[in-house]
Amino acid sequence: MQTVVLAAGQGTRMRPLTERRPKPMLPVADRPLVGHTVTSAVDAGASSIVLVVGYEAEDVRSYFGDTVDGVDITYAVQEEQRGTADAVRTAANHLDEGPFVVLNGDALYDDPSLASLYETDAAVGSYRVDDPTNYGVLTTDGAGTVTGVVEKPADPPSDLINTGAYVFPAEAQTWLDVGESERGELELTDVLERTCGEYAVESVPFDRWLDVGRPWELLEANEWKLGELERDIRGDVADGADLRGNVVVEEGATVEPGVVIEGPTLIRTGATVGPNAYIRGATLVGEGAKVGHAVEIKNSILMEGATVGHLSYVGDSILGRDVNFGAGTKVANLRHDGGDVKLTVKGERISTGRRKLGVIVGDGTKTGINVSLNAGVVLSTDARIPPGEVVTRDR
Ligand code: TTP
Incomplete structure (x- = not known):
């Protein structure tokens, strides 16, 4: 399935490490952070990859070039970091009319779980945590179908959080023009909410997942x-x-x-x-x-x-x-x-x-x-x- 990988972030929480390179290019073992996301996507069945780049974009481009393991890579430049829905909209003219996967380029996903995500028609990757209050928390109908997502709730409706890995049906490409959220961003979770209203969106549980946002999480990524x-x-x-x-x-x-x-x-x-x-x-x-x-x-x-x-x-x-x-x-x-x-x-x-x-x-x-x-x-x-x-x- 065609895949969009979001890698336009500045990584401000990772400073000073991101002053001269984008967060997705920070080293994790033998490759940059986003190199793991891209390889995992290719192994899981990505047919093509659109990398959304912005901050220090050339670093990402020169690392990957045009293909990874025979899968074509194209680049969509998001000039201003206006939010994740805006990032995917930037990629939209690189997509064909079919369904598509979206992955955060600054997260590590375990390979078997990611492969399961690619098997679905509409899904969001979920991860169970003890304290979900700092994350986007998924609401489900009890049978595993996702009904929505609540950002950083004081009283979380579940212990399943949004991993930033999604399968969207083709129609979602027409829903990317969302309004600004309370924090002033164009959020992909608004597109997810709409998808939940019109399709059965599965929650695909991830065995292992790590969001790499702050410096010590880069140590954890390397430990993994x-x-x-x-x-x-x-x-x-x-x-x-x-x-x-x-x-x-x-x-x-x-x-x-x-x-x-x-x-x-x-x-x-x-x-x-x-x-x-x-x-x-x-x-x-x-x-x-x-x-x-x-x-x-x-x-x-x-x-x-x-x-x-x-x-x-x-x-x-x-x-x-x-x-x-x-x-x-x-x-x-x-x-x-x-x-x-x-x-x-x-x-x-x-x-x-x-x-x-x-x-x-x-x-x-x-x-x-x-x-x-x-x-x-x-x-x-x-x-x-x-x-x-x-x-x-x-x-
Ligand atoms: P974030 O981690 O929210 O943003 P960031 O990477 O810029 O980091 P920081 O908050 O420390 O400044 O972004 C999640 C993912 O989405 C990440 O892979 C970057 C990507 N992204 C874009 O590609 N474009 C955008 O406009 C935004 C907001 C995020």
């Missing part, structure tokens, strides 16, 4: 996709290195003597690790990144060209492109009171729900020697932290 890796050693690994479990060392990567890696870990091409480094947890060492002597990295993402050269500890953190940590830079990833680490997202201090979270570092930032970074600190793009500082607030 790195966890699916199978051991594969192609790079240059010294005899004295000890690679345990599901470790992938891509061709062109180097692992020096004395290194211990406990998978799941992906060392991408051009990266170097060691000598004498320790990597554990779900860790991505991006293309050309460097983990040097006596460095410990735990459950973290080092984007392309990031360098942690010597005598440093990085835990549960995200280091943007070309970040450079000076010798002895240490990251705290646990509060003394054991409480959940808080992070500031769009000016609002919020709990991440994680006991373990380190720092989020924008592209190009450098720390001097012996810098201490407190749990939950966000460093902006191209920041400079002088030697010896103890950083307890965002910079």
Whole structure:
């Protein structure tokens, strides 16, 4: 079935990581976030894909080109981010007259559930959560047919939330001109509501689903996709290195003597690790990144060209492109009171729900020697932290 993937978002809640790239292009294991959505869609039966792009569109275009595994990809440019119904309307002249699937390009969907969605004539992917109050919550008639969706209800009508994966009947292409919602957006959920009024819309339960909106959710996305890796050693690994479990060392990567890696870990091409480094947890060492002597990295993402050269500890953190940590830079990833680490997202201090979270570092930032970074600190793009500082607030 023809498929529209929404990837025009700015990802403002993901800043500073999205200052120089669109959220769908953030790295998740061996590909960008939206690469997983597109591959899953192709595997589930997408006959063609329209990618709706906007912010930093060229990044998305140059990554995918014109086809993925033999399936044609076209691009619809949404100049202004006016809402998800507007995004699909932008894609409409790329669609033929048949039914169509819509997927959020910033969510991970489990493959078997997505395949079930593609089997239906009209459906919305649902996911069961303990606390639905922050989501779009589906109402059903008790027999599994969806009757509507309520946004962020104080008193949720069910524990099934909207995953942003839909199958719409062909007729819905004529319903995309919706009015503005209370929050001033043109919402695809209004199109869903109308579809529920005229068609039997199934709720297709997803076994696993993750909406990647905030920085720690990028860590969770990597934990998921790195966890699916199978051991594969192609790079240059010294005899004295000890690679345990599901470790992938891509061709062109180097692992020096004395290194211990406990998978799941992906060392991408051009990266170097060691000598004498320790990597554990779900860790991505991006293309050309460097983990040097006596460095410990735990459950973290080092984007392309990031360098942690010597005598440093990085835990549960995200280091943007070309970040450079000076010798002895240490990251705290646990509060003394054991409480959940808080992070500031769009000016609002919020709990991440994680006991373990380190720092989020924008592209190009450098720390001097012996810098201490407190749990939950966000460093902006191209920041400079002088030697010896103890950083307890965002910079
Ligand atoms: P959101 O996560 O609501 O928006 P966003 O990605 O811009 O992130 P933030 O809120 O942090 O700024 O969007 C959900 C999906 O829909 C996502 O894949 C982006 C896409 N989208 C569009 O393509 N066009 C739009 O106008 C909007 C609002 C979203």
